[in-house]
Amino acid sequence: SLSVEAYCRQHEITVTGGEVPAPFTSFEATGLPREILREVQNAGFSAPTPIQAQSWPIALQSRDIVAIAKTGSGKTLGYLIPGFLQVKRCSNNPQLGPTVLILSPTRELATQIQEEAVKFGKSSKISCTCLYGGAPKGPQLRDLDRGIDIVVATPGRLNDILEMKRISLRQVSYLVLDEADRMLDMGFEPQIRKIVKEVPARRQTLMYTATWPMEVRKIAADLLVNPVQVNIGNVD
Ligand code: ADP
Ligand code: MG
Numbered sequence: 001s002l003s004v005e006a007y008c009r010q011h012e013i014t015v016t017g018g019e020v021p022a023p024f025t026s027f028e029a030t031g032l033p034r035e036i037l038r039e040v041q042n043a044g045f046s047a048p049t050p051i052q053a054q055s056w057p058i059a060l061q062s063r064d065i066v067a068i069a070k071t072g073s074g075k076t077l078g079y080l081i082p083g084f085l086q087v088k089r090c091s092n093n094p095q096l097g098p099t100v101l102i103l104s105p106t107r108e109l110a111t112q113i114q115e116e117a118v119k120f121g122k123s124s125k126i127s128c129t130c131l132y133g134g135a136p137k138g139p140q141l142r143d144l145d146r147g148i149d150i151v152v153a154t155p156g157r158l159n160d161i162l163e164m165k166r167i168s169l170r171q172v173s174y175l176v177l178d179e180a181d182r183m184l185d186m187g188f189e190p191q192i193r194k195i196v197k198e199v200p201a202r203r204q205t206l207m208y209t210a211t212w213p214m215e216v217r218k219i220a221a222d223l224l225v226n227p228v229q230v231n232i233g234n235v236d
Helices: 004-010 034-042 050-060 075-090 107-124 137-145 155-163 180-185 189-197 214-223
Strands: 013-016 065-068 100-103 128-131 150-153 174-177 204-209 228-232
Touching: 004 013, 013 050, 034 075, 034 107, 050 065, 050 075, 050 204, 050 228, 075 100, 075 107, 075 174, 075 204, 100 189, 107 128, 107 150, 128 137, 128 155, 137 155, 150 155, 155 189, 180 189, 180 204, 180 214, 189 214, 204 214
Parallel strands: 065 204, 065 228, 100 150, 100 174, 128 150, 174 204
Antiparallel strands: 013 228
16 A cells, blocks of 8 residues: 555645644545445445545544645545534534535535535435525525535525525534635625624634635635645646
8 A cells, every 4th residue: 555655646635734634545544434435335436536535534633624626526525524424423403503514606516516415415314405596595495494414505595595594504513615716706705704704613614626816815814724725736
């Protein structure tokens, strides 16, 4: 088996931060619950992708992460699986609001994340719903009322529902900003900042982005605490 250095070199993983744990180079090494391992096996996956290998052990230490990696690198399960464990660990009453909140730029992406959460979280009995604009609010509000562990939302629609006081984010302890650069490009920064004000300060925050321009660095500096930065490949 490869040394950690060789694995990181081979997969172009660079990390910045104190006492960063070694990547999980196999699913067996993760020590994840059996029902989750069974799901990844059923999906036909043979090993964690580099972003999963490096971000799982950091996320499982409850640390904040900024991950910079290109599209198609497996970021979704990179944050979903530690999110499942957080739901289990907190065992909140989902009627009082979600434990995990994922912000995503578009309806299409939010739907894909929800589908992945349903597929991989079903055997762990994790519930997940999706909130996005351009569709009636009624069914989304009814889903929320059933009690939901994980909410995936576009910033505009979540903000509307917050203003209606139909969701509480007081139980959220695991916040993900997926495709942060795209959300900022789309002008969602004011909505993101309003939403984050409703999430307790004592939380874990994970930010995923394909690029690392000044605006993204600035919002990361404002919303994350002492994050470990994980880069996969050569990113500008
Ligand atoms: P990203 O968010 O980085 O663009 P996704 O999370 O959408 O990437 O993953 C891209 C594809 O790779 C998806 O079809 C996903 O199911 C698949 N995938 C995720 N993890 C693995 C893995 N460990 N092995 C093989 N394929 C994987
Ligand atoms: Mg993605």
